[in-house]
Amino acid sequence: MNVMTNPAALDVERIRADFPILTQTIRGKKLVFLDSAASAQKPRAVIDAMVNAMETQYANVHRGLHWMSERTTESFEGCRDAAAALMNARDRSEIVFTGNSTGAINLLAHSYGRGILKPGQAVLISGMEHHSNIVPWQLLREDRGIELRVAPVTDAGELDMAAFEALLQDAKVGLVAMTHMSNVLGTVTPAERIVQVAHAHGAKVMFDGSQAIVHRKVDVQALDCDFYVWTGHKLYGPTGIGVLWARRELLEAMPPFFGGGDMISSVTYEKSTWAEVPHKFEAGTPAILEGIGLKAAIDYVQAIGYDALAAHEASLTEHALARLATVPDLRIIGQAQDRGGVVSFVLGKAHAHDVATLLDRQGIAVRAGHHCAEPLMHRFGLDSTARASFGVYTTHAEIDALADGLVRVRDFFA
Amino acid sequence: MSGTDNFDDLRDLYQEVILDHGRHPRHAQRLQTFDATAKGDNPMCGDRVQVWVKYDGDRLDHVGFEARGCAISVASADLMAETVQGRAKADTKALFEAFRTMARTGACPDCGGALAEPLERLAPLSGVHEYPSRVKCATLPWHALIAALDGTKEASSE
Numbered sequence A: 001m002n003v004m005t006n007p008a009a010l011d012v013e014r015i016r017a018d019f020p021i022l023t024q025t026i027r028g029k030k031l032v033f034l035d036s037a038a039s040a041q042k043p044r045a046v047i048d049a050m051v052n053a054m055e056t057q058y059a060n061v062h063r064g065l066h067w068m069s070e071r072t073t074e075s076f077e078g079c080r081d082a083a084a085a086l087m088n089a090r091d092r093s094e095i096v097f098t099g100n101s102t103g104a105i106n107l108l109a110h111s112y113g114r115g116i117l118k119p120g121q122a123v124l125i126s127g128m129e130h131h132s133n134i135v136p137w138q139l140l141r142e143d144r145g146i147e148l149r150v151a152p153v154t155d156a157g158e159l160d161m162a163a164f165e166a167l168l169q170d171a172k173v174g175l176v177a178m179t180h181m182s183n184v185l186g187t188v189t190p191a192e193r194i195v196q197v198a199h200a201h202g203a204k205v206m207f208d209g210s211q212a213i214v215h216r217k218v219d220v221q222a223l224d225c226d227f228y229v230w231t232g233h234k235l236y237g238p239t240g241i242g243v244l245w246a247r248r249e250l251l252e253a254m255p256p257f258f259g260g261g262d263m264i265s266s267v268t269y270e271k272s273t274w275a276e277v278p279h280k281f282e283a284g285t286p287a288i289l290e291g292i293g294l295k296a297a298i299d300y301v302q303a304i305g306y307d308a309l310a311a312h313e314a315s316l317t318e319h320a321l322a323r324l325a326t327v328p329d330l331r332i333i334g335q336a337q338d339r340g341g342v343v344s345f346v347l348g349k350a351h352a353h354d355v356a357t358l359l360d361r362q363g364i365a366v367r368a369g370h371h372c373a374e375p376l377m378h379r380f381g382l383d384s385t386a387r388a389s390f391g392v393y394t395t396h397a398e399i400d401a402l403a404d405g406l407v408r409v410r411d412f413f414a
Numbered sequence B: 001m002s003g004t005d006n007f008d009d010l011r012d013l014y015q016e017v018i019l020d021h022g023r024h025p026r027h028a029q030r031l032q033t034f035d036a037t038a039k040g041d042n043p044m045c046g047d048r049v050q051v052w053v054k055y056d057g058d059r060l061d062h063v064g065f066e067a068r069g070c071a072i073s074v075a076s077a078d079l080m081a082e083t084v085q086g087r088a089k090a091d092t093k094a095l096f097e098a099f100r101t102m103a104r105t106g107a108c109p110d111c112g113g114a115l116a117e118p119l120e121r122l123a124p125l126s127g128v129h130e131y132p133s134r135v136k137c138a139t140l141p142w143h144a145l146i147a148a149l150d151g152t153k154e155a156s157s158e
């Protein structure tokens, strides 16, 4: 963690006041929510934006010639501008809305994987992917004979760069599809370096930024990657909306995935022609309210600023690693140098589900299980871990509560 | 923590009986000779159990198991092995149905009936009903047992 630690940059108490849910009590205890990596809580601004839209202007987008539809189209399309600015995309047309990260990766596996990649080529992922960045490529392999390669993870939980580079040597890899931040280990992958190496061997690069974009400024032009996907609900936005960013020329070359309304230019029984990008990839009525909510979430994040977010996260992570190190029998899984606010651990012989349930009794919400990353669990000889993850509203006191709660769980089982 | 912490807030699900059977299961062994066996697998949490049964006529003479999983699933497997030993097959299935209801709802409509005694021994597990995601931890060994009785090799939790 080389990020400057300046927690003063972010007034957590003021931020917490923006999240209505944080005043909840759970089983009579103050909620300590340490499961933001699974899905983050929503600020008032997001809730209000969605309710307001429903109460004052709601109609379908892109098709009505009436006031309501025009207002709603404007608000919804505002999300595209906000997302483009968030990622420093060259153009708003490079933002394709999907249902979530999973939807974005599946879109890519269909349109790029089946439309552009050729049998005999390979897709290269890492050993720390979420199932959503494994299974679509397996389906592609079965369907089209496109090889799936896996770059190994070191004992510290980092990408093995030498092995990664070796897997690119035969120039068969057409696409590197890799996480930008592991949802289990917290590892932030060396994205710039990955792109340089991959491009040098003729491969395009997609990042799964589901976790990374919550904590780090993502600049797709500076990264020089080709595709970048993320999901709204982890960035304090609603469920049901995600983003595929791609270079415009790639989107133009790719065939559509879903067919239907909104994605066409004209339809006859003999032949249909496609709408311009990004609409070519957005068949059917989109997640209108979710887009409006996501716009508010992006505005919220931008107002805080990534410098403050990253500093807050670095400070929390540092505190968590230090405090958890004092819990007897606790082992942290993943010791990457560059890491974000996600910490997985095992506690002696206690099963992760018992640990999570006993923390829940104390009002502390963590996740336990394989975190949709079974191959990674097996890499570390585990079936499951417990995981604490942090958001903009997480406090140092909550991490202290976690550490104290874990000491009690450990003593309870001793 | 201080020595005065009696963990009251943690005990509703993890009663002493469960901790004890989870830590020191009495029946956690593969039977050398057996008539039926089946595995249970809960892919969601990686819990895995195998159950072996030796019959004496229509009765379950001996039940052993190997489990890898949480304290609830191990304790449940052990309490199950203990309560079904010597019981008729049909009786065992009825006990499973009553136990499943108890695990899912916390209520025990059969507790006044013929199965009152074994159900009372299983009652410490009824706390799982407050944790819907943990109910299957308690029922997985039973699914494996019933699969063994039915002659199927694999069971997965519902």
Ligand SMILES: Cc1ncc(COP(=O)(O)O)c(C=O)c1O
Pocket: A037, A038, A100, A101, A102, A103, A130, A132, A133, A179, A181, A182, A183, A208, A210, A211, A231, A372
């Ligand atoms: C790294 C990573 N990739 C992909 C996903 C999938 O996100 P979603 O379920 O919103 O598609 C998640 C979250 O669950 C994740 O953490």
